[in-house]
Amino acid sequence: MKRIAIDMDGVMADVVELLLDYHERDFGHRKPIEEIKGLSEREAFPKAKEYVHSKGFFRNAPVMEGxxxxIERLQQQYEIFIVSAATEFPQSxxxxxxxxxxxxxxxxxxQMVFCGLKTIITADIMIDDRFRNLDPFKGDTILFSQHHNLLKEPGRHRRVHSWAEIGRILLP
Amino acid sequence: MKRIAIDMDGVMADVVELLLDYHERDFGHRKPIEEIKGLSEREAFPKAKEYVHSKGFFRNAPVMEGxxxxIERLQQQYEIFIVSAATEFPQSxxxxxxxxxxxxxxxxxxQMVFCGLKTIITADIMIDDRFRNLDPFKGDTILFSQHHNLLKEPGRHRRVHSWAEIGRILLP
Known part of the structure; x- marks a missing residue:
């Protein structure tokens, strides 16, 4: 049975939606997603660091559509691990x-892994929105599109834009 | 640089000392270590499950001697990850x-990894007190002696009784 390592933030948890909410609360207007294309979270949201370290931030993240x-269907055919770079944010x-x-x-x-560097992870497939996690990974890689990775070429990674697309790739 | 995955409970954290303390507090006498040889924690301590799920238990564990x-010296020559099966105890x-x-x-x-199953971990060397973590591991294995593993043959694993012994094996 093949093993899939699935990232949380930006893949299962729609953290950008939450950052847009927090930003709107503090600055009075909602940034259109076009405006933050290619920007890191810290470039896109001046108070990003404060938000992600605040109590309740990760607990309140919306679930990524689909x-x-x-994932429930994948679990019937794959060994699923949820791998989140979480130790940077102890409260998370x-x-x-x-x-x-x-x-x-x-x-x-x-099936849960909360870590710092993901180089410690061994699996057949990794689904993640960060090049820094996918680049050193030895198995197959799926890049989940997010504003911060949109302007970079996916290189050897396969770019997907939705969970429906992942389903079409990994499920028969 | 070789990578070492080091377990916390029973290897870095002297959890047995703490279980003996809690047991003594509740039952009025301190079990001699001879009495719990070969027993699992739940066999040795009737209230073990309650203790390990209680607030503050892991926070108060004494540091294993040496x-x-x-580990500070190992870090000069190895890539160190601390890998703890912690997600069973969310409060931990x-x-x-x-x-x-x-x-x-x-x-x-x-360098911190809090997980459930350690089969997701890739490293060159694993130091652990549990056969269930060492047996499926593909690299070199060091079994840290603990009451619960004392009566089992180490098999392919190398048994050590102290951190001084680990130092003699892994440091020049």
Whole structure:
């Protein structure tokens, strides 16, 4: 059974939506997504660092459209691990586990990994929105499109724009 | 640079000492270590499950003798990751990170992994006290002696009884 390592932020959890919400709350207008194309989160949102370190941020993230349904189906054919670079944000550890328990109740504690560098992970397929995680990975790679990676060429990674697209690639 | 994955509980954190303390508090006598040889934690301590799920348990664990000094020296020659099966105990996640920050300040968030199954980990050497983590591991394995593994043959794993012994094996 092939193993898939799936990223949380920007892949399962729609963190950008949340950043847009927080930014709108503080600055009074909602940035159109066109405006932040190619920008890192810190470039796009002046207070990004404060937001991601604040209590409740990760707990409140909306679920990425289609992720729950597709991951539940993937689990019938693949060994699924959820791998999140979470130790940079100590307050996020428990929030992320609670978030998974609520929105992905079919994912057990055995399948959760909260780490720093993802070079420690071995799997057949990695789904992630960050080049820094996909580039050193030895297996097949799927780049989940996000504003911050949109202007870069995907290189050897396969770019997808939705969970429906992932389903079409990985499910028969 | 070779990578070492080091377990926390029973290897860096002296969890047995803490279980003996909690048991003594509740039952009025301290079990001699001879009495729990070969027993699992749940066999040795009737209230083990309650203890390990209680707030503050992991935060208060004593540091295993010699671990800090040896790991700090190992870090000059190896890539070190601390890999703890922590997601079974959601309350432990932040406690474990705080514990590492306090007692092992030279370990950064990039080097921490809190997971369920350790089959997701790739490294050259694994130091652990559990056969279930060492058996499926593909690299070299070091079994840290603990009451619960004392009566089993180490098999292909190399058994050590202290951090001084690990230092003699891995440091020139």
């Amino acid at each position: 992720s729950r349904e597709v 550890l428990q929030e992320k586990q609670e978030w998974l328990n609520e929105h992905f109740p079919f994912i057990s504690w055995q | 671990s800090r000094e040896v 996640l932040q406690e474990k990170q705080e514990w590492l920050n306090e007692h092992f300040p030279f370990i950064s968030w990039q």
